[in-house]
Amino acid sequence: xxxxxxxxxxxxxxxxxxxxxxxxxxxxxxxxxxxxxxxxxxxxxxxxxxxxxxxxxxxxxxxxxxxxxxxxxxxxxxxxxxxxxxxxxxxxxxxxxxxxxxxxxxxxxxxxxxxxxxxxxxxxxxxxxxxxxxxxxxxxxxxxxxxxxxxxxxxxxxxxxxxxxxxxxxxxxxxxxxxxxxxxxxxxxxxxxxxxxxxxxxxxxxxxxxxxxxxxxxxxxxxxxxxxxxxxxxxxxxxxxxxxxxxxxxxxxxxxxxxxxxxxxxxxxxxxxxxxxxxxxxxxxxxxxxxxxxxxxxxxxxxxxxxxxxxxxxxxxxxxxxx
Amino acid sequence: xxxxxxxxxxxxxxxxxxxxxxxxxxxxxxxxxxxxxxxxxxxxxxxxxxxxxxxxxxxxxxxxxxxxxxxxxxxxxxxxxxxxxxxxxxxxxxxxxxxxxxxxxxxxxxxxxxxxxxxxxxxxxxxxxxxxxxxxxxxxxxxxxxxxxxxxxxxxxxxxxxxxxxxxxxxxxxxxxxxxxxxxxxxxxxxxxxxxxxxxxxxxxxxxxxxxxxxxxxxxxxxxxxxxxxxxxxxxxxxxxxxxxxxxxxxxxxxxxxxxxxxxxxxxxxxxxxxxxxxxxxxxxxxxxxxxxxxxxxxxxxxxxxxxxxxxxxxxxxxxxxxxxxxxxxxxxxxxxxxxxxxxxxxxxxxxxxxxxxxxxxxxxxxxxxxxxxxxxxx
Amino acid sequence: xxxxxxxxxxxxxxxxxxxxxxxxxxxxxxxxxxxxxxxxxxxxxxxxxxxxxxxxxxxxxxxxxxxxxxxxxxxxxxxxxxxxxxxxxxxxxxxxxxxxxxxxxxxxxxxxxxxxxxxxxxxxxxxxxxxxxxxxxxxxxxxxxxxxxxxxxxxxxxxxxxxxxxxxxxxxxxxxxxxxxxxxxxxxxxxxxxxxxxxxxxxxxxxxxxxxxxxxxxxxxxxxxxxxxxxxxxxxxxxxxxxxxxxx
Numbered sequence: 001x002x003x004x005x006x007x008x009x010x011x012x013x014x015x016x017x018x019x020x021x022x023x024x025x026x027x028x029x030x031x032x033x034x035x036x037x038x039x040x041x042x043x044x045x046x047x048x049x050x051x052x053x054x055x056x057x058x059x060x061x062x063x064x065x066x067x068x069x070x071x072x073x074x075x076x077x078x079x080x081x082x083x084x085x086x087x088x089x090x091x092x093x094x095x096x097x098x099x100x101x102x103x104x105x106x107x108x109x110x111x112x113x114x115x116x117x118x119x120x121x122x123x124x125x126x127x128x129x130x131x132x133x134x135x136x137x138x139x140x141x142x143x144x145x146x147x148x149x150x151x152x153x154x155x156x157x158x159x160x161x162x163x164x165x166x167x168x169x170x171x172x173x174x175x176x177x178x179x180x181x182x183x184x185x186x187x188x189x190x191x192x193x194x195x196x197x198x199x200x201x202x203x204x205x206x207x208x209x210x211x212x213x214x215x216x217x218x219x220x221x222x223x224x225x226x227x228x229x230x231x232x233x234x235x236x237x238x239x240x241x242x243x244x245x246x247x248x249x250x251x252x253x254x255x256x257x258x259x260x261x262x263x264x265x266x267x268x269x270x271x272x273x274x275x276x277x278x279x280x281x282x283x284x285x286x287x288x289x290x291x292x293x294x295x296x297x298x299x300x301x302x303x304x305x306x307x308x309x310x311x312x313x314x315x316x317x318x319x320x321x322x323x
Numbered sequence: 324x325x326x327x328x329x330x331x332x333x334x335x336x337x338x339x340x341x342x343x344x345x346x347x348x349x350x351x352x353x354x355x356x357x358x359x360x361x362x363x364x365x366x367x368x369x370x371x372x373x374x375x376x377x378x379x380x381x382x383x384x385x386x387x388x389x390x391x392x393x394x395x396x397x398x399x400x401x402x403x404x405x406x407x408x409x410x411x412x413x414x415x416x417x418x419x420x421x422x423x424x425x426x427x428x429x430x431x432x433x434x435x436x437x438x439x440x441x442x443x444x445x446x447x448x449x450x451x452x453x454x455x456x457x458x459x460x461x462x463x464x465x466x467x468x469x470x471x472x473x474x475x476x477x478x479x480x481x482x483x484x485x486x487x488x489x490x491x492x493x494x495x496x497x498x499x500x501x502x503x504x505x506x507x508x509x510x511x512x513x514x515x516x517x518x519x520x521x522x523x524x525x526x527x528x529x530x531x532x533x534x535x536x537x538x539x540x541x542x543x544x545x546x547x548x549x550x551x552x553x554x555x556x557x558x559x560x561x562x563x564x565x566x567x568x569x570x571x572x573x574x575x576x577x578x579x580x581x582x583x584x585x586x587x588x589x590x591x592x593x594x595x596x597x598x599x600x601x602x603x604x605x606x607x608x609x610x611x612x613x614x615x616x617x618x619x620x621x622x623x624x625x626x627x628x629x630x631x632x633x634x635x636x637x638x639x640x641x642x643x644x645x646x647x648x649x650x651x652x653x654x655x656x657x658x659x660x661x662x663x664x665x666x667x668x669x670x671x672x673x674x675x676x677x678x679x680x681x682x683x684x685x686x687x688x689x690x691x692x693x694x695x696x697x698x699x700x701x702x
Numbered sequence: 703x704x705x706x707x708x709x710x711x712x713x714x715x716x717x718x719x720x721x722x723x724x725x726x727x728x729x730x731x732x733x734x735x736x737x738x739x740x741x742x743x744x745x746x747x748x749x750x751x752x753x754x755x756x757x758x759x760x761x762x763x764x765x766x767x768x769x770x771x772x773x774x775x776x777x778x779x780x781x782x783x784x785x786x787x788x789x790x791x792x793x794x795x796x797x798x799x800x801x802x803x804x805x806x807x808x809x810x811x812x813x814x815x816x817x818x819x820x821x822x823x824x825x826x827x828x829x830x831x832x833x834x835x836x837x838x839x840x841x842x843x844x845x846x847x848x849x850x851x852x853x854x855x856x857x858x859x860x861x862x863x864x865x866x867x868x869x870x871x872x873x874x875x876x877x878x879x880x881x882x883x884x885x886x887x888x889x890x891x892x893x894x895x896x897x898x899x900x901x902x903x904x905x906x907x908x909x910x911x912x913x914x915x916x917x918x919x920x921x922x923x924x925x926x927x928x929x930x931x932x933x934x935x936x937x938x939x940x941x942x943x944x945x946x947x948x949x950x
Contacts, residue, residue, distance in 0.1 A: 010862065070866070071859075071861075071866075073831070073834070073840070073841045073842065073843065074834075074840055074841070077835065096827070097862070098843065098844040098859075098860060098861065098862075101819065101820075101827045101828070101831070101843055101844070101877075102831060102841070102843040102844070102877075103831070104828065104831070105796070105827075105828035105829070105830070105831025105832040105834075105835065106831045106832070106834060106835040106841070107835075108797065108828065108831075108832060108835075108913065109797065109800070109831075109832050109835035109836055110835055112911075112913070113913070114795075114797075114913030114914045115796070115797075115828055115913065115914065116914060117825070117826055117827050117828055118825055118827065130917065132920075133825070134825065134922075135823065135824050135825055135919075136713075136717075136719045136822070136823060136825075137715075137822055137825060138922065139719045139922075140719045140721070140919055140920065140921055140922070141919065141920040141921070141922060142824070142916050142918070142919050142920075143916065143917045143918045143919070143920070144914050144915070144916055144917070145914065145915050145916075145917050146913065146914050147912070147913060147914060147915060148913050154827075184840035184870065184871040184874070185840045185841075185842055185868055185869065185870040185871070185874070186868065186869045186870075187866045187867070187868050188867050188868065188869050189866065189867035190861075190864065190865075190866050190867075191864050191865045191866070191867070192861075192863050192864035193863050193864050194863075196863070198862050198863045200862055201862070204949070204950065228950060240884075240885070246880060246881045247860070247881075249880065252715055252738075252822060253715075253738050253739065253822075253880050254880055260949045261943065261947070261949040261950065271715070271716055272715050272716070278922070281947075281949065282943070282947045282949045284939065284943070285928070295928045295930075296925070296928070297925065298928045299925070299926070299928060299929065299947065300928065300929050300930075300931060300939055300942060300943070300947075301928040301929070301930050301931065302930070302931050302932075302933050302936070302939065303930065303933065304933025305933070308933065309933055309936055312936035312937075313936050313939065313940065316936050316937045316939070316940040317940055317950070319937075319940075320940050320944060320950070
């Protein structure tokens with residue numbers, strides 16, 4: 001028996017998210033009296049792989065094959081299915097991000113393993129396997145029972161955090177069988193934005209809404225983001241107006257994020273927007289309308305004029321950083 | 324009796340609501356302030372078929388019933404009455420008039436582009452000295468054998484500048500008084516037509532209202548609607564339907580203001596609680612809700628009668644008078660509930676209040692509706 | 703080319719969510735809509751069809767649910783889909799729904815099947831993947847751009863911090879996300895009228911397992927009240943974020 005984790009890498013490196021997944025799997029493994037096996041697909045150095053052991057990886061299956069460069073839903077599913085069989089895994093953990101969402105459902109069908117997506121906690125019981133997830137875009141919670149012998153979960157980012165728990169971390173080369181029939185899609189080009197903090201990675205997110213009045217007024221938001229090492233985001237009207245790219249749209253139909261700190265400048269806080277940020281640990285809202293619903297969701301609020309508050313905030317942060 | 328809307332009616336209502344919220348809301352305040360005609364917005368509305376929504380599909384119309392029209396008018400008017408009035412004038416006055424009383428040739432030539440929304444229309448009845456009293460027309464349409472020669476001035480003409488097709492009510496036989504009046508379809512680009520300046524109005528500021536002057540304008544005889552002298556009954560019949568449009572507009576203004584006031588009352592706190600929890604506000608909102616429900620029922624009743632081909636003149640007058648007066652009351656209370664915020668533009672209710680006022684005045688003042696209603700009591 | 707769009711009937715996104723006894727969703731007064739991601743998928747398919755008349759033969763929409771979901775299908779027809787299919791079955795879980803849809807896909811030769819990346823009710827984000835696996839079809843998920851050029855499908859997929867251009871053999875399943883189309887369409891009067899005459903087929907559901915079961919619902923705990931800070935004293939905010947919340 002084992003708990004299996006799929007950890008994605010980004011140009012050969014893991015992120016906090018990867019270690020969070022292993023930490024989470026390790027806690028489940030403890031409940032089941034078993035251990036954690038991690039599957040890594042792609043070219044990752046031994047030193048980087050070894051880092052996974054700090055969070056509880058007993059074994060690391062390293063599937064490094066050129067054919068597996070670039071996410072291929074069918075091929076990756078086959079790799080993971082083989083790993084599950086080999087390691088006799090009963091629980092499989094993915095991140096609730098684009099690759100998790102791409103592979104986990106296919107694996108669920110292939111293994112006849114029930115799937116709980118977007119979970120935020122450890123299972124409240126392992127028999128029956130009961131787990132809580134957000135539904136209606138965070139407006140409600142549901143308890144879901146997975147009825148099948150093998151269970152798959154996708155974990156929301158930042159929902160669990162990091163828990164150190166050193167384990168042996170034996171690295172094992174893994175050469176799964178690759179069938180040509182699995183390669184019906186091909187990545188032909190990759191276009192990455194570099195030098196910017198990704199919204200999905202950002203611990204702090206600075207976000208603006210329609211109250212910013214125009215895309216040309218984003219200077220202070222970007223300045224504050226740079227100061228804090230934060231990512232930038234926006235509300236839906238802003239991306240619809242084309243003031244900011246749609247990748248920044250945070251909310252029900254855009255990105256769902258869970259940073260430690262979220263700044264909402266000139267965002268009224270429509271229910272669809274709140275759905276996308278309710279996982280944030282701390283929310284700061286600045287809005288001139290004292291009745292804006294964003295203040296219901298916020299931990300700290302300033303009712304005031306953005307034109308004045310934003311520059312003041314920037315200088316206050318500069319002062320803090322200087323000390 | 325059945326108070327349930329059909330699936331189709333609900334879909335039209337939702338489509339109008341989506342349109343209003345997506346296309347109109349974002350710049351309505353700015354357009355109102357600048358008195359800017361919503362040409363692009365109207366184009367989109369026309370593409371969706373809202374300008375000729377009740378016209379027979381064989382003339383490129385939407386083929387929908389009057390109930391659907393009421394629902395759509397309410398939704399558009401919740402957000403922007405300057406757009407709603409274009410919809411009302413096109414549907415109820417110009418298009419309905421030509422479809423109901425025009426001949427086949429006129430329908431092919433004029434109705435088709437109007438019903439499909441490629442062109443918009445205007446209805447020219449009011450004069451400097453003949454507003455609600457439509458019998459005393461001073462504009463003349465002199466019979467010149469194969470054409471009419473049009474002279475005179477029309478006032479307060481909605482869509483005057485943006486319309487391509489006018490229906491002009493004018494006197495041909497002054498000796499016959501109202502029996503000598505004709506209704507003519509006039510191409511707006513005809514030589515001899517000039518417009519007065521854009522009226523700087525209190526509300527519905529982005530609707531394009533002008534006076535129109537006719538100076539020896541030649542109108543072909545085949546553009547006359549109906550028999551010689553049919554103009555007055557034509558205008559009166561057309562206005563009966565027009566009242567349903569304006570009543571629904573007033574209804575929408577009221578329900579738009581009500582929805583905002585209700586939302587505000589549940590968010591705004593005073594004395595430690597949401598102001599809705601102060602009974603004076605709760606009761607205010609309760610009164611507003613009852614009035615709106617009454618108004619809606621009057622509009623739907625008039626629409627239903629029209630759809631059943633039953634007489635609806637009195638019902639539409641009742642709907643128009645009640646909804647217009649009710650909209651004025653409801654919007655005033657909505658501003659009051661908003662307090663100081665209600666008096667500034669960003670909260671929309673002051674604009675709705677300004678818009679409500681016009682519904683008591685145009686297409687027959689509330690007083691004229693009372694004349695119509697009271698006369699019907701004697702029958 | 704034939705396109706199939708899988709649509710889900712969900713409560714309007716502004717709905718106040720309530721449960722009866724924490725066991726059943728309270729659907730009193732709820733307005734139902736096409737799941738926003740599915741509606742964007744449909745919008746994109748219609749855009750492609752409009753831009754290249756003749757290339758796309760039909761756009762079919764399918765949903766799994768009781769008769770009460772038919773207005774949602776008809777809305778899709780009013781927007782411009784050519785044909786509607788309803789599988790008469792009460793959805794149990796995503797696997798169950800995917801199993802029903804797999805039967806529908808097998809009935810016809812669809813070149814492209816499109817699913818929204820998730821539904822706004824249970825946020826499963828699994829349907830498209832499950833359907834692909836059941837049919838052994840290639841899938842690409844998080845697709846933010848889809849085009850048909852000379853009979854070939856061109857795709858862009860969102861990845862962390864960028865985009866990949868992906869080629870896929872037909873038939874394939876596209877799992878689409880925001881960006882795939884700008885804004886959903888509003889049905890026109892003509893569209894609403896024509897929807898009445900468009901075909902709507904109803905198939906009985908097939909027996910299928912469910913892997914999971916919802917056993918109870920709850921509302922999130924209310925947040926503590928927002929601490930208001932004087933706009934003249936922004937320093938205080940930074941101080942609180944640093945010393946109290948410890949987030950900067």
